Amino acid sequence: MGIGFSALCPYGSVCFLRDHYCSARVSSDCCKERRDPHMATRVRPSSKRCAIIGGSGFLGRHLVERLVDKGYTVNVFDIRQAYELPGVTFHQGDLCDRQALLVALKEVSVVFHCASPAPASDDRALFQRVNIDGTRTVIQACHEAGVQKLILTSSASVVFEGTDIKNGREDLPYAKKPIDYYTETKIQQEKLVLEACSKDKGFLTVAIRPHGIFGPRDPQLVPILVDTARRGKMKFIIGDGSNLVDFTYVENVVHGHILAAEHLKADSPLCGQAYHITNDEPVRFWDFMSQILVGLGYSAPRYHLPYTLVYGIALLLWLIAVLLRPLIRIKPTFTPMRVALAGTHHYYSCARAKKDMGYQPLVPLREAIVRTVESYPHLRKGK
Numbered sequence: 001m002g003i004g005f006s007a008l009c010p011y012g013s014v015c016f017l018r019d020h021y022c023s024a025r026v027s028s029d030c031c032k033e034r035r036d037p038h039m040a041t042r043v044r045p046s047s048k049r050c051a052i053i054g055g056s057g058f059l060g061r062h063l064v065e066r067l068v069d070k071g072y073t074v075n076v077f078d079i080r081q082a083y084e085l086p087g088v089t090f091h092q093g094d095l096c097d098r099q100a101l102l103v104a105l106k107e108v109s110v111v112f113h114c115a116s117p118a119p120a121s122d123d124r125a126l127f128q129r130v131n132i133d134g135t136r137t138v139i140q141a142c143h144e145a146g147v148q149k150l151i152l153t154s155s156a157s158v159v160f161e162g163t164d165i166k167n168g169r170e171d172l173p174y175a176k177k178p179i180d181y182y183t184e185t186k187i188q189q190e191k192l193v194l195e196a197c198s199k200d201k202g203f204l205t206v207a208i209r210p211h212g213i214f215g216p217r218d219p220q221l222v223p224i225l226v227d228t229a230r231r232g233k234m235k236f237i238i239g240d241g242s243n244l245v246d247f248t249y250v251e252n253v254v255h256g257h258i259l260a261a262e263h264l265k266a267d268s269p270l271c272g273q274a275y276h277i278t279n280d281e282p283v284r285f286w287d288f289m290s291q292i293l294v295g296l297g298y299s300a301p302r303y304h305l306p307y308t309l310v311y312g313i314a315l316l317l318w319l320i321a322v323l324l325r326p327l328i329r330i331k332p333t334f335t336p337m338r339v340a341l342a343g344t345h346h347y348y349s350c351a352r353a354k355k356d357m358g359y360q361p362l363v364p365l366r367e368a369i370v371r372t373v374e375s376y377p378h379l380r381k382g383k
């Protein structure tokens with residue numbers, strides 16, 4: 001067990017002898033007994049010392065910025081350092097390296113794990129190594145460092161098999177046939193983290209399942225969309241265009257993560273559970289894409305193509321790409337996974353997050369789209 005673990009405070013916070021902190025507001029007998037009177041008001045609460053694995057990435061960096069604003073002490077652990085921010089300590093390394101992780105997790109009580117290889121990668125071995133073996137290493141390092149809470153960024157796609165999901169709840173079974181390697185390993189990763197939750201060991205875990213994260217600095221959704229439009233390939237709507245999908249503004253995803261960390265206590269329903277975090281405003285996939293495209297000066301797609309035809313072609317192209325891989329590397333734009341995401345309903349209920357952690361999206365979709373479009377002046381048509 002981690003260094004210094006002593007007991008669970010009746011208020012739900014975990015008390016640690018090594019640097020215990022009590023504010024005037026939370027002062028149970030348990031806390032009073034263990035309080036170091038010299039440290040009581042000056043030292044930042046240990047519950048506010050966190051590490052973000054993947055903190056250089058799109059979501060991770062937004063999370064880091066918000067945690068710093070909220071007065072957390074932040075360590076970033078990432079394979080690359082993408083920026084500098086006062087109050088943030090960077091640790092560069094691979095999360096599969098336990099020793100490197102241990103340095104970043106020292107004195108930390110909350111860990112956010114939001115690192116993953118890019119979903120568009122086709123490197124199966126990399127997904128296995130980072131998302132599965134690496135997550136085992138993260139859990140082990142958390143135990144060794146005495147971390148109390150682990151918040152995993154999972155994905156709502158862990159239940160998606162390429163067919164319609166309408167208002168899906170967290171109790172849907174994991175996909176038996178996940179849409180790609182990425183999702184296959186996200187399922188295993190989520191299982192590992194949730195199974196590691198142990199009130200006895202004082203190690204609490206929760207998984208956040210966002211869907212279709214977008215916002216400033218996103219390296220995927222808007223850049224891929226614009227690239228496709230610039231190559232003249234965004235003329236067609238796959239299917240009848242009525243399919244509803246969740247797109248979630250990055251600040252709402254961050255809000256869900258922080259609420260989860262703050263509500264995760266030994267006596268809370270969050271322990272070992274997964275939570276959908278969405279904008280709670282399902283939108284027609286093609287309306288959303290059109291609003292982004294038109295906002296950036298491109299034309300919206302207009303012509304309809306049958307879903308099964310496009311899916312069949314995408315499957316064929318993917319097979320050809322796999323067969324030709326030893327000779328030439330082809331990366332089709334319309335992969336079967338993207339076609340399935342673009343042509344089916346898939347939106348999720350976040351009622352559980354509302355009930356258990358008081359989640360409400362902070363930024364509505366309309367405002368989120370405006371902010372996102374404004375943040376990409378370099379991707380406007382003609383730039």
Ligand SMILES: NC(=O)C1=CN([C@@H]2O[C@H](COP(=O)(O)OP(=O)(O)OC[C@H]3O[C@@H](n4cnc5c(N)ncnc54)[C@H](OP(=O)(O)O)[C@@H]3O)[C@@H](O)[C@H]2O)C=CC1
Nearest residue numbers: 054056057058059078079094095114115116153155212213
């Ligand atoms: N974007 C989306 O729509 C959704 C994302 N998610 C999940 O959210 C999380 C964050 O995604 P997002 O911010 O979009 O992704 P990013 O790729 O922007 O961020 C992930 C970060 O993790 C880093 N990383 C990758 N491998 C390792 C490793 N072995 N050791 C340390 N760091 C590593 C990446 O570095 P590098 O870039 O160099 O690889 C990157 O900085 C992921 O877990 C993803 O599965 C879930 C649902 C939807």
Ligand SMILES: CC(C)CCC[C@@H](C)[C@H]1CC[C@H]2C3=C(CC[C@]12C)[C@@]1(C)CCC(=O)C[C@@H]1CC3
Nearest residue numbers: 119155157212220221224225228333338341342
């Ligand atoms: C070329 C067009 C048909 C589609 C362009 C937009 C897509 C790049 C995005 C639309 C839905 C997005 C999405 C993800 C990545 C980007 C999209 C495919 C994820 C796969 C990212 C990782 C996840 O966990 C699930 C996401 C679902 C939605």
